[in-house]
Amino acid sequence: MDRAFTEQPLHSLPDNLLVREAKNGDHAAYAELVSRYQDKIYTIVYGQLQSREDALDLTQEVFLKAHANLANFREDCVFYTWLYRIAVNACIDFRRRRRRAPQPFSLEGEVLGDVGFEPVDARVTSDPERSLENEELSHLIRQAIQSLPDALRLAVILHDIEGLPQKEIAAILDCPLGTVKSRIQRGRCEIRARLQPYLRGT
Amino acid sequence: MPGHIHALLLSEYLDGELAGRKRAGVERHLAECGFCRTRFEELRSAVQLVALHGRQPCPLDPHETAWHAITNAARYRGGVTIRGWRRPIWRLGMIGVLATSLVLGLALGMQRAQAPQAGVKLVHRDIPDVRTLHDAYRSQQALGGPDGIILTAW
Numbered sequence A: 001m002d003r004a005f006t007e008q009p010l011h012s013l014p015d016n017l018l019v020r021e022a023k024n025g026d027h028a029a030y031a032e033l034v035s036r037y038q039d040k041i042y043t044i045v046y047g048q049l050q051s052r053e054d055a056l057d058l059t060q061e062v063f064l065k066a067h068a069n070l071a072n073f074r075e076d077c078v079f080y081t082w083l084y085r086i087a088v089n090a091c092i093d094f095r096r097r098r099r100r101a102p103q104p105f106s107l108e109g110e111v112l113g114d115v116g117f118e119p120v121d122a123r124v125t126s127d128p129e130r131s132l133e134n135e136e137l138s139h140l141i142r143q144a145i146q147s148l149p150d151a152l153r154l155a156v157i158l159h160d161i162e163g164l165p166q167k168e169i170a171a172i173l174d175c176p177l178g179t180v181k182s183r184i185q186r187g188r189c190e191i192r193a194r195l196q197p198y199l200r201g202t
Numbered sequence B: 001m002p003g004h005i006h007a008l009l010l011s012e013y014l015d016g017e018l019a020g021r022k023r024a025g026v027e028r029h030l031a032e033c034g035f036c037r038t039r040f041e042e043l044r045s046a047v048q049l050v051a052l053h054g055r056q057p058c059p060l061d062p063h064e065t066a067w068h069a070i071t072n073a074a075r076y077r078g079g080v081t082i083r084g085w086r087r088p089i090w091r092l093g094m095i096g097v098l099a100t101s102l103v104l105g106l107a108l109g110m111q112r113a114q115a116p117q118a119g120v121k122l123v124h125r126d127i128p129d130v131r132t133l134h135d136a137y138r139s140q141q142a143l144g145g146p147d148g149i150i151l152t153a154w
Helices: A015-023 A027-049 A052-068 A079-100 A110-114 A128-146 A150-161 A166-173 A177-199 B007-014 B020-032 B034-053 B066-071 B088-114 B133-143
Strands: B120-124 B149-153
Touching: A015 A027, A015 A079, A027 A052, A027 A079, A027 A150, A052 A079, A079 A166, A128 A150, A128 A177, A128 B034, A150 A166, A150 A177, A150 B034, A166 A177, A177 B007, A177 B034, B007 B020, B007 B034, B020 B034
Parallel strands: none
Antiparallel strands: B120 B149
16 A cells, blocks of 8 residues: 555554555655654663663664564564564574673663763753652662563563563563463562562552 | 462452452452552552653654664664664674784785796896896897897796
8 A cells, every 4th residue: 555545644554554664665654663662672672681772772773673574574463563572582682692792891870870970851840859759769660670580571571561461472472371470470579579668658 | 268369369460360250359358458458559559650660761763763774774784783883793893804904915915025026037148137128139239149038937
């Protein structure tokens, strides 16, 4: 179907139509898919790699791989399930490569925090105190997520952050549904335990 | 329901996956047991907070990054990312290739400088240092005879 005939803005088109357009060489359609899923893929990749720089690189690599293999995408499955699977496999490959290569020194996260660098908060807010509290809470929650073992973290991210059904997670991770359920539950329990002092006040 | 609710069951109840008697049993127990009710409330808050704050917004503009990457897909060579040449493995690889080329170039240059040049050598029977054919003929004339010029090829 030629997009010229649909006369609809790209952001209003469903994934499957955008995929079809992208397969026909419409770069703008693929760019719309990228902007739709960029944050989601980055969240998964960052959750697995825990490095901003690596996550940025790998997020792009995921979209490049997906674009290069778009012709192989079968439309009988959902685009994002396919994309998430590429992301998960890319993370596994990356960590395998990383294990072989020497670890570069990173100036991210706690190291930057220790020497006084804080991420810039560009949001406009009327209540700076509340914003600071929110920022602190977000930091704690992300730390709690990062502290989980890899398998639990990925299951929690896919289910509780990305909102994927457990069946789809099982398909993405290529493991039984029971395993996914158990990982989500254990991950949640660990996060609850870590956040318990804050949860009592909420 | 004796004792307390298993964490997996609480998690399933939170996701709305329980139905019928199981669901009713959990609800009845939560109404009676303060310990499980607190655990459930904490679990629900934790899951809500994770959903609300857990996402890592990608700090890049898609039109600046992936979009460019795709339109310039020719630059993609199985792992080289568009944003830069940051992977140490690629840097090391390229440095290795450059260094090897440099060493090979130098070695070949030296070998060529040392090796005798192939071609035709001009030799004269009576004149030790003949450089050109013109020299040879001039010397030949000076010696007064047509003989003596030998061309040796190798």
